[in-house]
Amino acid sequence: MTLKNIKKSAAAAVLLALVLMLTACGDPGQTNNAAGNNSNTPGGNSAVPADPSNTVPTPGGNTNDVTDPDADLTPVERAYKHISEMCAALKDKGEGRIVLTKNITSRMSYTGGGPSYEESSSEVYDTSFYTDNSGRICFVRLIDRDGIGVYYGELQQDGVHYDYNLREHDDGTREWVEGPAYNGAVKLPALEALMLDPPEGLEIDNIIREGSSYKLILAKGFHRLLTEDSTVDPALYTLMDIGAVYSFDDKGELTGCTWTYTEAWGDGVASYRNVVKAEMKLDAEHEILPPTWFRDDTNYVRPEYADITETAREYHVNIPGKIIFDVRVPKIKDSLPGADGINKRIAEACEFDLTMDETSLKELDYEYYALRRTDYEVCRFGNFYEIIITAMDGMAYGSGTNVQYFVFVYDAVGSKEADAESFLQKMGYTKEAFLEAADADPEYETVTGKKLTEAFTYEELLERFYFDKDQNLIFVTDLTV
Secondary structure, X not given: OEOOOOXXXXXXHHHHHHXXXXXXXXXXXXXXXXXXXXXXXXXXXXXXXOOOOOOEEOOOXXXXXXXXXXXXXXXXXXXXHHHXXXXXXXXXXXXXXXXXXXXXXXXXXXXXXXXXXXXXXXXXXXXXXXXXXXXXXXXXXXXXXXXXXXXXXXXXXXXXXXXXXXXXXXXXXXXXXXXXXXXXXXXXXXXXXXXXXXXXXXXXXXXXXXOOEXXXXXXXXXXXXXHXXXXXXXXXXXXXXXEEEEXXXXXXXXXXXXXXXXXEEEOOOEEXXXXXXXXXXXXXXXXXXXXXXXXXXXXXXXXXXXXXXXXXEEEEEEEOOOEEEEEEEEEEOOOOOOHXXXXXXXXXXXXXXXXXXXXXXXXXXXXXXXXXXXXXXXXXEOOEEEEEEEEXXXXXOOOOOEEEEEEEEEEOOOOEEOOHHHHHHXXXXXXHHHHHHHHOOHHHHHHHOOOHHHHOOHHHHOOOEEEOOOOOEEEOOOOOO
8 A cells, every 4th residue: 555645755766775775674464454354464463453442552652543633544554653753753752762773684596506595694783873953963883893892983973974993902901993974964873764754655465453553564665765866776686574563652652663574686697585573672771872972982093102202293184075184193202302303204205294284185086985094003122212103195085095104213322313324223134134134024024025135225224114012123115004
């Protein structure tokens, strides 16, 4: 049955296209009733009653019977209206925490025979949302894939969506690293959005009352909404057993919903089938995570010897679709003798990082969403302080990176920048031992067929090494990442 009192919108079509790429699997034992009449299922469930003696809970615990202004609606339309009112109450509240558990069973079979493959996966999305003064939905979303823990996150704020990845350090600390961003984000993710805005324009076969829940039996309209705004060929794509359940408490307030369906498609080589169940529940026991959560949850402190070095500039800006610019540039403290010379060389090497701002970055001509991330660490070896600066250029989505290394050594006793040979001597290396270590580097010879001493002169190698915090000698080449 097409709900006559609900108009289908293009936005709903787009939303459902996204939803159906993510959700799954209905109840094959359900008896559909396209006419909206009462029907019984093997479990003893009954369709939403149409006689005046029956009532349907609404938000706040009130009841409405068929003699009210909704009397001209069919039982299915009347039940759908109540579902919409329950969702609207949560939307009007403007904040909440939704936990989505998505279970997927995937199966692939080759068209011409051969082995079949089946696997199961699960994902948990913990989303805290609120509404800003402009009426836009903002949220913090934590993602756990296959039970390995929360290593991914999302933040939506001021109409911009950001991705985050968790980086765990050897010292046990953690750091949330900001990734790509895009503009125009004003709604909840597609699945969670169904808790606030039930879809419009659906062809519903029936709505079944199951205790404190409504079960929607959906017809082919779901398939139509999926394919009309996507590249999916309707002739190759099939949706089956589509269903949804909205649950509420004894006060008529929404507590959760579950969307299920089975999808199948083929590409001529193999056929695919996914059975997905997406269960969402309101979490009223835990606090709503604030938009500063990723920053607050980061406890990693970048290494720095405050008596010798300090940060000359720390600047971060994420221009959606243009560039992520995240830089931290060091310098020797100005009060130390000999600081001017080494700081001048650092400034020359890091001129781009020290001078660019949001305005000048917007003027750059990139063919892709770029990433510039510059950082440094300081290693102390007696009176020698080694500053290692890494400047990475690449794509924000993680493909194709180029890393540059700049190494500067300050001799705190001599009050000057130490040259490479003095540093090697401090670390116990003669010229001969240094060259032997270069030839012993296995990676470069394996990839290029040449030893480092065959590819570079001694003077060139003096510009291509550093020591890590464990005093390991590292050579920097085009293979270094």
